[in-house]
Amino acid sequence: MFTYKKYLRQTVRTIALGAVLLSGCSPETESTESDHLTFVYNFSTLSLDPHRDSSYVPLRAGVTETLVRLDDEKLTVEPWLAKSWKNETETVWRLELQQGITFQNGKTVDADAVKSSLERSIAENMGVKNALKIKSIKVDGNDLLFETNTVYPEFISELVNPNTAIIDTTAKKIEARPIGTGPFTVSAFSPGTKVELTRFEGYWGRPAKLETVNFLFNEDAGARTMSLQSGQADIVYRPEAESVDRLKKNGFAIDVTETFRVHQLTMNVTDGPMQSLPVRKAIDALIDRKQLVDHVLQGYATVATGPFISSFPFAPDYEQRTDQTAISYLKQAGYILQDGQMQKDGQPLTLTLLTYSARPDLPLIAQVLQDDAKKIGITIKIRQIDVPEEYMSSHRDWDLATYSNLTAPRGDAGYYLNATYHPQGGLNFSGVNDGALTKQLDQLNRTVNPAKRNALAEQIARDVDQKQFNSFLLHPATLVAYDQSRVEGWKTEKSEYYMITNMLEVK
Amino acid sequence: MGRLLIRQAGEAFLFLFLMTFGSFASVRLLPGDPVLTLLNVDELSATPEQIQDVRENLGFDKPLYTQYTDWLISISRLDFGESFMTGRPVFSMLQDSYQATFEIAGTGLLLALLLALPLGTWSAYSNHPAVRFFTDIVSLLGAAVPSFWIGLILTDWFAVRLVWLPVMGRDGIESVILPAVSLSLALASVYIQLLRINIQKELAKDYIQIARARGIAEKTIFWKYAVRGSLPPVLAVFTLTLGSLAGGVVILEVVFSYPGVGKLMVEAVLQRDYPLIQGYILLTTGIIVTLNLLMRLLTQCLRPDWKGGRL
Numbered sequence: 001m002f003t004y005k006k007y008l009r010q011t012v013r014t015i016a017l018g019a020v021l022l023s024g025c026s027p028e029t030e031s032t033e034s035d036h037l038t039f040v041y042n043f044s045t046l047s048l049d050p051h052r053d054s055s056y057v058p059l060r061a062g063v064t065e066t067l068v069r070l071d072d073e074k075l076t077v078e079p080w081l082a083k084s085w086k087n088e089t090e091t092v093w094r095l096e097l098q099q100g101i102t103f104q105n106g107k108t109v110d111a112d113a114v115k116s117s118l119e120r121s122i123a124e125n126m127g128v129k130n131a132l133k134i135k136s137i138k139v140d141g142n143d144l145l146f147e148t149n150t151v152y153p154e155f156i157s158e159l160v161n162p163n164t165a166i167i168d169t170t171a172k173k174i175e176a177r178p179i180g181t182g183p184f185t186v187s188a189f190s191p192g193t194k195v196e197l198t199r200f201e202g203y204w205g206r207p208a209k210l211e212t213v214n215f216l217f218n219e220d221a222g223a224r225t226m227s228l229q230s231g232q233a234d235i236v237y238r239p240e241a242e243s244v245d246r247l248k249k250n251g252f253a254i255d256v257t258e259t260f261r262v263h264q265l266t267m268n269v270t271d272g273p274m275q276s277l278p279v280r281k282a283i284d285a286l287i288d289r290k291q292l293v294d295h296v297l298q299g300y301a302t303v304a305t306g307p308f309i310s311s312f313p314f315a316p317d318y319e320q321r322t323d324q325t326a327i328s329y330l331k332q333a334g335y336i337l338q339d340g341q342m343q344k345d346g347q348p349l350t351l352t353l354l355t356y357s358a359r360p361d362l363p364l365i366a367q368v369l370q371d372d373a374k375k376i377g378i379t380i381k382i383r384q385i386d387v388p389e390e391y392m393s394s395h396r397d398w399d400l401a402t403y404s405n406l407t408a409p410r411g412d413a414g415y416y417l418n419a420t421y422h423p424q425g426g427l428n429f430s431g432v433n434d435g436a437l438t439k440q441l442d443q444l445n446r447t448v449n450p451a452k453r454n455a456l457a458e459q460i461a462r463d464v465d466q467k468q469f470n471s472f473l474l475h476p477a478t479l480v481a482y483d484q485s486r487v488e489g490w491k492t493e494k495s496e497y498y499m500i501t502n503m504l505e506v507k
Numbered sequence: 508m509g510r511l512l513i514r515q516a517g518e519a520f521l522f523l524f525l526m527t528f529g530s531f532a533s534v535r536l537l538p539g540d541p542v543l544t545l546l547n548v549d550e551l552s553a554t555p556e557q558i559q560d561v562r563e564n565l566g567f568d569k570p571l572y573t574q575y576t577d578w579l580i581s582i583s584r585l586d587f588g589e590s591f592m593t594g595r596p597v598f599s600m601l602q603d604s605y606q607a608t609f610e611i612a613g614t615g616l617l618l619a620l621l622l623a624l625p626l627g628t629w630s631a632y633s634n635h636p637a638v639r640f641f642t643d644i645v646s647l648l649g650a651a652v653p654s655f656w657i658g659l660i661l662t663d664w665f666a667v668r669l670v671w672l673p674v675m676g677r678d679g680i681e682s683v684i685l686p687a688v689s690l691s692l693a694l695a696s697v698y699i700q701l702l703r704i705n706i707q708k709e710l711a712k713d714y715i716q717i718a719r720a721r722g723i724a725e726k727t728i729f730w731k732y733a734v735r736g737s738l739p740p741v742l743a744v745f746t747l748t749l750g751s752l753a754g755g756v757v758i759l760e761v762v763f764s765y766p767g768v769g770k771l772m773v774e775a776v777l778q779r780d781y782p783l784i785q786g787y788i789l790l791t792t793g794i795i796v797t798l799n800l801l802m803r804l805l806t807q808c809l810r811p812d813w814k815g816g817r818l
Contacts, residue, residue, distance in 0.1 A: 040675075046771070052594055054778075124594065127545065127548075130551060130553050130554075131551045161551070175595060190676075191600075191603065192766030193765070216675065220761055220764075226666065230666050232666070232673060232674050386538035386539060387539040387540065389540075406549065419552045424555070425552070426553040426554055
């Protein structure tokens with residue numbers, strides 16, 4: 001007869017050995033090291049190729065830099081690797097490069113290297129090719145001459161795009177170790193897990209204060225928060241919103257910063273009831289934006305008055321909304337309340353509202369709107385879709401859609417206004433085809449002077465508001481939590497482009 | 508044996524063909540357009556004409572059967588194509604990710620077996636209520652609590668409070684421990700019950716009574732006859748487990764930021780990376796079919812009277 005005593009003895013031994021091993025394999029408490037910082041980001045990347053990576057990690061990690069950058073205070077395009085620029089003819093731009101800059105492998109950043117890098121970016125990334133509209137690039141000493149396919153005032157601002165970062169194209173293994181001009185070099189990369197960075201001693205600006213940085217990726221907000229609490233991380237991007245109070249209580253700093261994103265209600269102006277301006281205004285008047293910010297976004301957002309956050313130079317000062325209620329607008333449109341239902345010519349006002357789950361706030365916003373509409377006799381039917389761009393561009397069986405996009409990611413209003421309101425715009429899901437507006441947009445597309453351009457963009461934004469093609473709901477904020485007893489020099493940028501910088505340090 | 512092998516291989520080949528066509532077609536019928544993702548329309552302007560141009564360049568305007576044939580020709584040359592997201596060869600990306608999945612899934616499975624084999628056989632052998640209660644509790648907990656939840660609790664204890672192990676990442680053996688243990692508890696619960704029930708069934712059979720009557724040692728009866736006889740269904744479930752693990756342990760990989768194949772596929776599906784999704788389905792199907800074939804052959808060796816599931 002055999003017994004299990006032997007098994008039990010063995011099991012106890014194994015557990016004891018495991019405990020000893022565990023106690024011996026504590027994780028490296030890197031955050032206690034001086035001059036080292038660990039940052040956890042909420043998106044991962046499988047490739048560090050700056051021209052392809054849609055998570056923009058090389059730029060965010062301070063490995064690469066672009067010709068121009070977005071100033072976070074003024075929200076204007078400022079020089080970076082390019083020293084200055086001017087518009088020589090309607091379609092030709094001259095850029096003068098900074099001098100004395102070297103790549104992280106010691107090679108000089110000259111006009112030929114920049115040309116080669118931009119050509120690679122265009123070849124590798126179809127989005128960049130479309131956005132830059134470059135016909136030819138010529139080298140003229142330390143200058144570059146760009147000829148665009150059309151008159152293209154947005155050209156310089158499009159160079160803010162992280163996918164246009166300047167790298168040494170002759171270097172090998174660009175997807176794992178790109179050679180840029182930033183304050184940090186890549187010392188190791190584990191796809192989907194982390195990038196290890198080391199200070200670039202030959203940086204053309206002020207050398208980084210940190211010696212090494214671990215840039216980790218984790219898509220799970222709970223895990224990111226725990227990494228901060230455990231001391232494994234010093235800064236985490238987008239911690240769990242529910243843990244913010246606890247983190248504050250434990251002494252961590254929380255940065256809440258508005259972003260360039262806007263959650264909006266897109267209206268189908270080509271079919272159904274939303275063709276009527278008073279109905280569009282009624283829906284707009286129905287929205288309680290403050291309630292959405294407080295209850296759906298838990299306060300981590302700002303009420304939107306238009307597509308652009310108010311600090312942009314082209315964001316209009318909108319007039320105070322009138323006190324006119326949704327019901328009065330509907331009466332103006334010929335609707336009457338009958339049997340608890342808004343009706344016109346015996347037809348009840350029933351709207352189809354599209355929403356999608358890729359952004360979890362949007363279905364909740366749709367439900368709030370449905371409830372509010374019901375109170376004044378409007379029936380809203382919510383329809384869940386998978387890919388909003390695809391559905392809205394190929395179907396017209398909807399009236400409203402919750403949608404979210406970046407309005408001026410590169411500091412220029414042209415992208416959003418053209419994409420959303422021009423008849424040829426890629427995001428013109430509303431079906432806007434307004435002669436006067438199109439004329440204004442065409443004029444904007446020919447206006448190069450920044451001040452005139454901003455004034456025109458502001459006017460368009462104001463007109464669009466009056467015609468109520470869309471309703472703008474809120475600008476979601478970015479949350480960043482960090483250990484303030486250790487980290488100094490952290491700044492959460494509205495653009496979310498520049499994260500690990502030469503100014504960041506640990507105490 | 509030879510005929511069985513040929514039949515199984517034939518079935519496997521047919522299955523692979525159906526899977527390649529199924530995966531190819533279903534990926535293309537999925538909502539979402541990889542062209543919009545490639546052009547990053549959320550941030551960059553693109554006109555309908557530009558979108559159409561890219562679609563044509565990628566061959567998405569061709570009939571489905573032409574696209575399928577082109578893909579099959581590439582596959583026959585062992586060329587799985589390049590990922591839309593990274594531009595890297597699909598095969599190389601999958602290879603790296605399978606390796607990471609194997610680290611946590613393999614360790615998790617090993618730990619599960621180390622836990623389940625003694626507990627399952629112990630509870631089958633002993634009719635003591637305390638033993639039964641203990642094994643029931645262990646298996647119920649493992650079955651009722653999702654592995655990612657166990658993972659979060661373990662992380663809270665061992666990474667946040669005790670700071671013995673890392674919260675996330677893939678930095679040596681210590682980063683395998685938490686995801687593997689979380690997985691093992693969920694897996695072990697199945698095997699504990701399965702082993703117990705099957706061993707007890709086997710012990711109740713007539714031939715065991717005859718063996719006892721003939722004076723064969725209890726140890727021999729238990730290990731040589733009862734345990735061995737109970738293995739085919741356990742092996743079948745084991746193969747299914749291996750198959751599902753080969754597909755990746757998505758939630759654990761995401762929570763622990765472990766770059767396995769499940770995490771890779773979440774990203775690939777979100778980005779509509781067709782070459783990567785197709786390559787994954789094909790390779791994973793191949794792995795599952797091979798495992799299934801091996802399991803049947805192994806079962807045949809263990810129980811020669813058991814022919815493809817029929818006694």
